[in-house]
Each structure stands twice: as structure tokens, then as C-alpha cells.
Amino acid sequence: MLRCTVKNFAYFATFLTIVTNIYIYTYPSFHPEQCSWECSNQNVASREDLTLLGKVKRYFGDVQKGWHGNHASANDNDDIHILAFGDPQIKGIWPKTPYVSRLDTYGNDYYLGHIYDMMQKRLKPQVVAVMGDLFSSQWIGDSEFHNRTRRYISRIFKRDPASIERIKQENLDGEGQYKANWSKWGDRFNEILSNINENEIANQELSFEFGYEDVYSWNPELEDFLIVNITGNHDVGYSGDATYQHMTRFHDLFGKDNYWIEYETNTTHPWRIVVLNDLLLEGPALQPEFVEATWMFLNQLNERKFNGSTILLTHVPFYKREGLCYDGPDTRFYPDGHTPETYKAGLLRSQNHLSESVSNQVLNLIFENGKPGIILTGHDHEGCETVYNKKSASAWEATKDIESDIFVKEITVKSMMGEFNGNTGLVTGHFNTDSMTWEWTFSLCPFAIQHVWWFAKVSLLVTIFTWSSLLFV
Ligand SMILES: *[C@@H]1O[C@H](CO)[C@@H](O)[C@H](O)[C@H]1NC(C)=O
Ligand SMILES: *[C@@H]1O[C@H](CO)[C@@H](O)[C@H](O)[C@H]1NC(C)=O
Ligand SMILES: *[C@@H]1O[C@H](CO)[C@@H](O)[C@H](O)[C@H]1NC(C)=O
Ligand SMILES: *[C@@H]1O[C@H](CO)[C@@H](O)[C@H](O)[C@H]1NC(C)=O
Ligand SMILES: *[C@@H]1O[C@H](CO)[C@@H](O)[C@H](O)[C@H]1NC(C)=O
16 A cells, blocks of 8 residues: 555656656757857747647757757857856855755755756857856855855856865965955056056056957866856945955956957957956945056057957946836945944945946947947846947937947846846857848847756655665555
């Protein structure tokens, strides 16, 4: 009797395990258009007019295509393929954290890692960009920052954390934990800044080295694509919070916050990636010299008079009126008598968007050549698509539709967190040889709330347990 019940339950659990695991391991095939690179001669029936049978066929067609590895090799090999992940915001574990939350945080790393794995293997991107807010809080210590970076590298991106372990060994505190050596980083930063400000011809040895050319991997022995980590307010803080400590540990463990990489510069179709720390563009700032350095970066970028298309990667979206996206404009400052940090009175505390004038200045500096481009941002979690139309020599206006000959699209990438369904943004760049311009398209590939992933994993364990228990009843 008991044996019979257990056996029935085992069949039931097996069935659920198979269904849920097939789902989580083939989820992009349920949205094949959104989860594939844009192809210039694509011939897929559009979603609305498909019957159920049509949908099933489409699903199996896509799964089969995946088996043959055909999603990655889209028909045009000269296209540019970028995956963008919005605001993962991984949380920490503290001595008082209840066990359930600990388990949740642990599982969440692998949930995010599952999304990355699926999309990376399916699509073989050239660039993977994480749109800032890698972590959930800027108010954490150096050791915790290092520990989260280790989780970010090894659990989500499945890479060897040896490089950051080495950095830890070079920067130990008394208890053998990582401690950012901010006085060393700060001395170097200020030395470079004053060298550039004081000398007509700056000492070549002392520069921020913002520029790169034709970089396809930071570490060609290990990987054939780029991972770009963007600074978010939860990683380094808004300009009213950002300290030398914040900047040092981000540079130590994630790399530079401002740089450009130019590609195919001597061809008919040059393009570039610009990574911008736009948290440090406005003030009042705690360390105004950081803001100065960011503007220095933008001016150097502008002086290159680059004659191609630009992909701008940054965290905080550009100014737009209320109603276009989930977040409206909202900028806050620390009040007088803000305790215990009274020294922060009047400093920039938070912003949903850059201010209108800074938005115009940045757009003018980066998109001066009038070539089409694309901006990817994070920050608001809900996602949004807007167009910045150049309305006069120096003013850009955000709208839903294209309203000017010169325009740039801004995509606020919807968050990859479980609450927002674990999204991945896909950017395809295609060079149109008739118009001789790059064309950029974006699509959002959703997964599912984290409970679905949990259910698939737990039901696998339950199934194994139930079948094994049959050996004993
Ligand atoms: C970071 O990880 C190390 C090694 O596991 C551990 O000793 C340390 O306490 C952790 N730091 C924090 C702040 O939890
Ligand atoms: C920081 O770096 C400087 C210069 O390399 C070194 O002299 C100093 O001991 C380091 N400080 C700490 C706390 O490791
Ligand atoms: C971004 O971070 C990952 C993990 O630390 C690292 O592998 C990668 O090289 C970093 N990117 C840059 C540009 O430093
Ligand atoms: C492009 O041309 C310039 C000027 O001729 C040269 O300095 C540069 O090295 C070239 N870049 C590449 C990637 O070939
Ligand atoms: C810039 O690119 C356009 C094609 O988009 C080309 O016609 C023009 O000659 C280029 N200008 C320079 C200065 O190279």
C-alpha cells in the first residue's frame, strides 16, 4: 500500500521534473524571435497570427536549431552581437541573516548564472555588458565587496577567480581579508590628474589610458568575448557618496569605469564602445575631482573626432520628461544636518536621470558626428525604449518615436533579477551597405520568476529521493 503510493508519487515527481527542466533548459525557444539575434533576411512568422500548433512547431524548430548550434552563427557574420544584463544586484549574507534568506541568496546566484549560461551558449556574443548595480548596496565593507565579486565571477560568469584572489593577497588587512589600498590608488589618481592639468604636453607615463583599439577579449587564453562591468550607484555610490575606497575597489576588481574601444577604424564601417561612469558627472560631489576626471574623459573622447557609430554603455538614463518611462525625473540632495554624516549636507544623494543640461552636453560630446548609435542603460529595473532627437545645435529631446534626422536610441535594459523575470537584452548591429550606416536593433528575452527555476531543481531532488526511498519500503 505504502509502496504503491510512493511509486505513484515518484512517477508524478518524475513527470514534473522532466517538464520543468525541459522548460528551464529550452526557455529561449518559447520566445525565439526575442531570444535570437536580428537577422537581415529573417523569415519567421510573426507571433500574433500563430495557432497553438504553429507555436509548438516554432518551439521545436527553435530547439532543433539550437542543437545544431545555429543561433550563434546568424546569417551575417559581420554583425555585432552584444548581450546586456540589467542590474543583477546580488545581495550579501550577514551573521544575522535567517537561513531561508541565505538559501535564497545562494540560489539566486545560480539562477542568474543559469540565464547567463543559456544565453552565452545559445548566442555566442562578442560582448557581455552588465549594466551596473552588480551588487545590492554601496554601503558594504571591502571584504564583503571582494566576496561578492568572487560570487559574481565564479557563480554567475563561471570564470576562474584566480585574478581577484591574487589582488586580495596583495591587499591584505590585519585579519587576512581584502582591504582596498585607497591611499595608493588615490595618490596615483591625483598625480595623473595634476599632470594633465598642469602640463601643456602631459607626461605620457602619467595618463588615465582611457582608449583601446580592436580589443575582442581581455584574456584571449580564457575567453573569446569581452565582459564589460559598468559602475552603478550600488557599486560606487552617487557622486555625493563615492569615496576613494569605493573607486579603488571597483578599479581593483572590475576594471576601469571610463574607457572607449574603437573597432575597424580604418574601414568604411568603424564603430566603438564607450563605457561611461555617469554617476560622476554631476554634483555637488563628495570628491569633485572624480567628476573632473569623468569630464576629462568625455573631452578626450570628443577630441578623437571619431567617424563611426557609437554604442554607449552607462548606468543612469538620460533626462526625459515624466511619463515616457517608469521612472520620471527625480534628483535628491542630502539635507542639512544629515546624521551621522553631516559633512554630506547638500551633496547629490540620488538621481533617476541625469539632469537635462548634462544630458545635452554628454550627447553632444559623444554623438557629435551625427551617425546613428545606441545607448544602453540600467537603473530603473522596469526597462524602457526612448529616442533622443537632436532638435537644435545643442539640444536633444526624448520622445517615444523618431522625430529628427539625427537621433540616438536609448534602451533602459530591464533587470535580470527574478522579480522581473530574468531578462537578457540582445543588441544586434548590422552594417547596411546601401546607406553605409550601422543599424542597431534591440530585443528583450525573458526567462521566468526565480521560483520556476527553484521548482525545477527541488523537484529533481525530490524525484531522486523518492525513487531511492523505494529501495527501502
Ligand atoms: C569573506 O570571505 C572570507 C573567506 O570565506 C571570510 O573569512 C570573510 O569573513 C568574508 N567576509 C565577510 C565580510 O563576510
Ligand atoms: C598601500 O600601498 C602603499 C604603496 O605601495 C604601501 O606602502 C602601503 O603599505 C599599502 N597600505 C596597505 C594598508 O597595504
Ligand atoms: C569585469 O569583471 C570580470 C570579473 O571580475 C572580469 O573577468 C572582466 O575582465 C572585467 N572586465 C574588465 C573590463 O575589466
Ligand atoms: C589606422 O590608421 C592610422 C593612420 O594611418 C594608424 O595610425 C592606425 O594604427 C591604424 N589602425 C589600425 C587598427 O590599423
Ligand atoms: C566619414 O565617414 C563617411 C562615411 O560614413 C565618409 O564618407 C567620410 O569621408 C568620412 N570622413 C572622414 C574624415 O574620414
